[in-house]
Amino acid sequence: MTANPTTSLRAPARTLVAQARPVPQDFVLGVATAAYQIEGARHVDGRTDSIWDTFAHTPGAVVHGDTGDVACEHYTRYAADVALMQSLGMQSYRFSTSWARVCPDGGPLNAKGLDFYERLVDSLVEAGIAPWLTLYHWDLPQALEDRGGWTSRETVDRFVDYSLAVHDRLADRVRTWTTLNEPFCSAFLGYTAGMHAPGRTSPAAGLAAAHHLMLAHGRVVQELRVRDASLELGLTLNFTVADPVDPSDPRDVDAARRVDGQMNRIFLDPVFRGSYPVDLLEDVRHLGLEDHIMDGDLAVISTPIDVLGVNYYNGEAVGHERPGSALDDALNGGRRTRSPFPAADSAFRHPRGLPVTAMDWEIQPEGLTRLLVRLHEEYAGPAAVALHVTENGAAFDDVADEEGFVDDRCRTAYVRAHLGAVLDAVDAGVPVRGYFYWSLLDNFEWAWGYAKRFGIVRVDYDTQVRTPKASALDYARIIATRQLLPAGDAAADDEGTGPAGDTEA
Secondary structure, rough: OOOOOOOOOOOOOOOOOOEEEEEEOOOOEEEEOOHHHHHHOOOOOHHEHHHHHHOOOOOOOHHHHHOOOOOOHHHHHHHHHHHHHHHOOEEEEEOOOOOOHHHHOOOOOOOHHHHHHHHHHHHHHHHEEEOOOEEOOOOHHHHHHHOOOOHHHHHHHHHHHHHHHHHHHHHHOEEEEEEOHHHHHHHOOOOOOOOOOOOOOOHHHHHHHHHHHHHHHHHHHHHHHOOOOOOOOEEEEEEOOOOOOOOOOHHHHHHHHHHHHHHHHHHHHHHHHOOOHHHHHOHHHHHHHHHHHOOOOHHHOOOOOOOOOOOOOOEEEEOOOOOOOOOOOOOEOEEEEEOOOOOOOEEEOOEEEEEEEEOOOOOOOHHHHHHHHHHHHHOOOOOEEEEEEEEOOOOOOEEEOOOOEOOOOOHHHHHHHHHHHHHHHHHOOOOOEEEEEEEEOOOOHHOOOEEEEOOEEEEEOOOOOOEOOOOHHHHHHHHHHOOEEEEHHOOOOOOOOOOOOOOOO
């Protein structure tokens, strides 16, 4: 394949060492992105503002005042981005559609918006890359937020309308559909913590939003199932592994229980068991969650799914005492924020001395193994639901050379270690079907703007040139050879990181 003029490619090496670990042939390896983070084209072809447009343009909300107005210009550069993925051997691409582009202001269908996603999907299919479509990755139309947003049941109906419009156009080419990405972030970072759009700081509003998000998920799964029983349907949740700082201290155990309940089980139990956890309901009883649970809601939310997307970045040690780094109120760009947990005022994150990423997130691959085993044993396995790791990745302080190349050995080691953790779970009997690295491209990283880079492909935001990093070349080699090298070899294994053409592909 000929590289496009806005992409600088280097060839991945093929040399393997004796310790290489086989990756199952049927294990899918891909990458993920989200509409607002890469598309740009804010008001192009009928798109109107989402809550993230409003939030990003609010002074002090995003680092450096960055916005997604331009982002990675994926709206116009999608074909080159698909060609880049094909050159790296990606088997699947997980992307989201923009509600504000498809149904501006949450209203009638905008054909030009759907035309874009049709072009994107057609390009993926032609390139042999399986499209994995997420209907909601946090970009609620601002007009719906003005009417209450996810705290209003009306938004559920509008989400169904939008989802069916996307399905009408793309159902014959997209087989895997996830309704929501990380409803924890949508509900509790957006409506309770004030860290994300729409920037509210109400524990009660976060709980209402969480319930309505899950109701919207269930409604869409029901509607799509009726339309086509062959579709693979599900949702993606982000998880933590909450360990008590002192397992012998009941106060730390309770703090970890609350975090687990208010991040993990608040979504898992309604989906898989048709009920909210009893301890969670007791913890938040004073915040009105049960006022929003109508007859039949939980039956809708627990509509059977086919796939659970697992997003994992790190676990955490949780204690009842306040350390230097805590889950408490903080000032964010001059804005007041608070803990995202509605009723965990005595739960604080404690550093454990583990290596950290540029986000100050601890690097804890074994937590991913434990998480997958737990999900399979307690939830997905009994329901015969497939597991995919739909997001896992790391931001580091990348340094590009004069050609724009980043020798990101820390990220290479991170990917190898976490893929190894997934394979450990597979060896333990967990039928994990795939892994998607977050993210394909450096992009708009929400409240961090462009200050943090998660991509395996570097984006020069001034020129929009894409340059695969060392981690992209290593990932491409894993895909091509179905062999995983040990994470510890990442620093030494630098063959293939020279200029394009120096190493045979």
